[in-house]
Amino acid sequence: MENNNPQFIPISKIVEEAQDIKTFYFEHSLNSKPGQFIMLWVPEHDQKPFSIAYDDGKSFGLTFFKRGPTTTKLFDMKVGERVGIEGPFGTSFSRKPDTHYIMVAGGYGAAPLGFLAESLLSPPAGGGDARRAEGVGVDFCVGARNKDLVLFKNRIEKIPNTKLHIATDDGSEGHKGYITDILSNLIDSAEKKVLVVTCGPELMEKKILNICNEKNTDCEISIERYMKCGVGICGQCAVDPIGICMCKEGPVVKRELANKITEFGKYHRDKSGKIIYF
Amino acid sequence: MSKLKTRFLDKEFKNPIVLASGILGLTAASMNNAVNNGCGGVTVKSVSKDARPGHPNPTMTGTDHYFINAVGLSNPSVAEGIKEFAKFKEMTNAPLVGSIFAGTPDEFAEVTEIICQSPIDFLEVNVSCPNVSKEFGTPFAYDTKAVEVITKKVKEKSTVPVIIKLTPQAWNVAEIAKVAEDAGADAICAGNTISGMAIDIRARKPVLHNKQGGVSGPALFPVALKAVYDIYKTVKIPIIGTGGITTGEDAIAMVMAGASLLGVGSAVYYRGQDVFEKINNEMTEFMKKENINSLEEIRGIAHK
Ligand SMILES: Cc1cc2nc3c(=O)[nH]c(=O)nc-3n(C[C@H](O)[C@H](O)[C@H](O)COP(=O)(O)OP(=O)(O)OC[C@H]3O[C@@H](n4cnc5c(N)ncnc54)[C@H](O)[C@@H]3O)c2cc1C
Ligand SMILES: Cc1cc2nc3c(=O)[nH]c(=O)nc-3n(C[C@H](O)[C@H](O)[C@H](O)COP(=O)(O)O)c2cc1C
Numbered sequence: 001m002e003n004n005n006p007q008f009i010p011i012s013k014i015v016e017e018a019q020d021i022k023t024f025y026f027e028h029s030l031n032s033k034p035g036q037f038i039m040l041w042v043p044e045h046d047q048k049p050f051s052i053a054y055d056d057g058k059s060f061g062l063t064f065f066k067r068g069p070t071t072t073k074l075f076d077m078k079v080g081e082r083v084g085i086e087g088p089f090g091t092s093f094s095r096k097p098d099t100h101y102i103m104v105a106g107g108y109g110a111a112p113l114g115f116l117a118e119s120l121l122s123p124p125a126g127g128g129d130a131r132r133a134e135g136v137g138v139d140f141c142v143g144a145r146n147k148d149l150v151l152f153k154n155r156i157e158k159i160p161n162t163k164l165h166i167a168t169d170d171g172s173e174g175h176k177g178y179i180t181d182i183l184s185n186l187i188d189s190a191e192k193k194v195l196v197v198t199c200g201p202e203l204m205e206k207k208i209l210n211i212c213n214e215k216n217t218d219c220e221i222s223i224e225r226y227m228k229c230g231v232g233i234c235g236q237c238a239v240d241p242i243g244i245c246m247c248k249e250g251p252v253v254k255r256e257l258a259n260k261i262t263e264f265g266k267y268h269r270d271k272s273g274k275i276i277y278f
Numbered sequence: 279m280s281k282l283k284t285r286f287l288d289k290e291f292k293n294p295i296v297l298a299s300g301i302l303g304l305t306a307a308s309m310n311n312a313v314n315n316g317c318g319g320v321t322v323k324s325v326s327k328d329a330r331p332g333h334p335n336p337t338m339t340g341t342d343h344y345f346i347n348a349v350g351l352s353n354p355s356v357a358e359g360i361k362e363f364a365k366f367k368e369m370t371n372a373p374l375v376g377s378i379f380a381g382t383p384d385e386f387a388e389v390t391e392i393i394c395q396s397p398i399d400f401l402e403v404n405v406s407c408p409n410v411s412k413e414f415g416t417p418f419a420y421d422t423k424a425v426e427v428i429t430k431k432v433k434e435k436s437t438v439p440v441i442i443k444l445t446p447q448a449w450n451v452a453e454i455a456k457v458a459e460d461a462g463a464d465a466i467c468a469g470n471t472i473s474g475m476a477i478d479i480r481a482r483k484p485v486l487h488n489k490q491g492g493v494s495g496p497a498l499f500p501v502a503l504k505a506v507y508d509i510y511k512t513v514k515i516p517i518i519g520t521g522g523i524t525t526g527e528d529a530i531a532m533v534m535a536g537a538s539l540l541g542v543g544s545a546v547y548y549r550g551q552d553v554f555e556k557i558n559n560e561m562t563e564f565m566k567k568e569n570i571n572s573l574e575e576i577r578g579i580a581h582k
Contacts, residue, residue, distance in 0.1 A: 004340065046335050047336045082481070232302075233301055233302070235302035235305065236352075240306075243308035244311070245308070270354075271332065272330055272332070273305075
C-alpha cells in the first residue's frame, strides 16, 4: 500500500530568495531523494505538489514561486504556522559516480537541481546518501529573465567541483539569450561520460531533449503535470500515448521514456482534464 | 484465464473485472493500461455537459481500512471526453463503459445523445455521487421517482444498453433497483461510495476540502456485498458488483452474492496498478481448488 506519511508541521524558517520567491524550511526528517516532490496542504485553501529544494536528513526546504491562490496564501504565512505535508512521492534523479552532470534549471527547477548537486558533492546537505559521489563534476546552468531572478547563485557557488553558468534574457548577467544555447558546447567539451538533468519550463526541457537525442547523450527530465492524488489513483497526470502517471512513474523520467511521451512539449491537461496546448 | 470468461448483456468479457469509474479513467491511454494490467473492461470517469474543475485538493486520501474522495466530478465535458473514448477503441477492443452524470433528467438525456456518438459499448448512469450535494442536492439514487424518470429519459436516447449506478447507502437500494429495471434499465451497478469523513486531528479539520467525501475501499466491501445480495433477489437484470473488492476472495464472494461483473477501483491504491491481474489469478486459483469450472456455476449461489 502507498504510505502518504501525512504530517502537520510548523514552518521553522522562511527565506526570501528574490521578488515573489520564498523558501520554507521544516524541522522534519523527510528522507527524500532529489527530484521527488511532496503534497503541501494549506487547510481551507488547497493542496499542491512542490519539489523538494533542500534535504539534509534532519530538515527539508521547499521553494515557492508566487503564482495563484495557494502560493499567494503561502506567501502570507509566518514561522510557526503549520501546514500539511505528504510524501515524498515520485521518482528521483540518478546518482552516478564518475559522471559529468550538466544540470539545466529554469525557474524553480533550480531548487531540486540544487538539492541534487548538494547530495552528490556536499553532504550532509543533500541528505539521504551521506557520502560524496566519486568522480563527479557539475556544470550548473541557470536561466532567468534577468539577474534579479537568478536563483541560488550563492548556494551553487559553495558546492565543490561545480561550475555555475548563467543566461538571462536581457543579458543583465551571463550569456544573453537562452541557457540551452550553451548546452551543446558543454556536452562537447566534457571529458567524462555526461548526464544531462533538467527541471524547468517544458519548452526549455523539450529543446534539451532534442539536443540530447541529436548527440545521443543520456538525460533525465522532470515532467510536471496537473496532480491531484499524488499516488497514481486518479489518473489526472496520465500522459499520452503511454498512459503512465507522472506522480508515480515521474516526475523524473529518463530520455528513453521521455521520448515515448509524445505529448511532452506539445500539450498537457488542466484540472478538468481538458487538453491545453503549450 | 478461461474460467473467468463472462458474458454481460450482449458482450463477452475476458474476465469479470471492470475498472470502476473515476480511477485511472481520464485518458484513453491510462484506461488501456488498465486493460493491459488485467481488466476485462473499463469504465470512463463520469462526464457531464460542461467541463468541471472539481473540488480543490485534498480530494482524496487513504488509510489501511478505507479510501475516501471528494473529487467533485471533475471532467473536461462530454464533448472532449468522447474524443478519448474513440482513441481507446483504436487501442483495444476491450468493452468500454461510458459514464455520465447531470443535474436534471433532461440534461441526462442531452448528455446521453452526445456520448452515444462515441464507440461506447454500455452507458452507466451515475445518479449516486455523494460529493456534489451542495450543488445538486441529495443524490437521485435515494429517490424512486427520480431514478424512474432518469432511467426512462436515458433509455429513450441511448443507442447502447443502460446501466444505472446506485448507492448502497440507500436503505431501499433493492427497491430502487427494481424501479430502474421496470423503467427499462438493462443492468444495475451497485454501487457508488457512501458518504463519510476523515479528520486530521493535528490540523483539527476535515482532511478533504469538501469536508464530506465518498468512502470506498475495504470498509465499503460488506456494505456493497449486501446491496448486491439484496438487489439480486429483486431484479432479473445483471448486476455490476462494485465497492471494496481488493482480493480474489472478495471477488468470488461478490459473484456468489449475484454479481456478473465486478467493479474495481480503490484496490489500485492498496495493491498497485496490476491489482486486476492479481485478483484474476487469485480467483482462478480458488476456482481450481474448489473445482469450480465457471463463474456461472457460483453466481448467486449464496442465495440457495
Ligand atoms: C512535480 C511538481 C513539482 C513542482 N515543484 C514546484 C516548486 O518546487 N516550486 C513551485 O513554486 N511550484 C512547483 N510546482 C508547481 C506548483 O504545483 C504550482 O505552482 C502551484 O500548484 C500553484 O498553485 P496556486 O494555487 O498558487 O496557483 P494556480 O493559479 O492554481 O496555478 C498556477 C499554475 O500552477 C500549475 N498548477 C496548479 N495546480 C497544480 C497541480 N495540482 N499540479 C501541477 N501543477 C499545478 C498550473 O500550471 C497552473 O497554471 C510543481 C509542480 C509539480 C507537478
Ligand atoms: C477517486 C475516485 C473517483 C471516483 N469518481 C467517480 C465518478 O466519476 N463516477 C462514478 O460513478 N463513480 C466514481 N467513483 C466511485 C467508484 O466508481 C466506485 O463506485 C467506488 O469507489 C467503490 O469501488 P472501490 O471500492 O473499488 O473503489 C470514484 C471513486 C474514487 C475513489
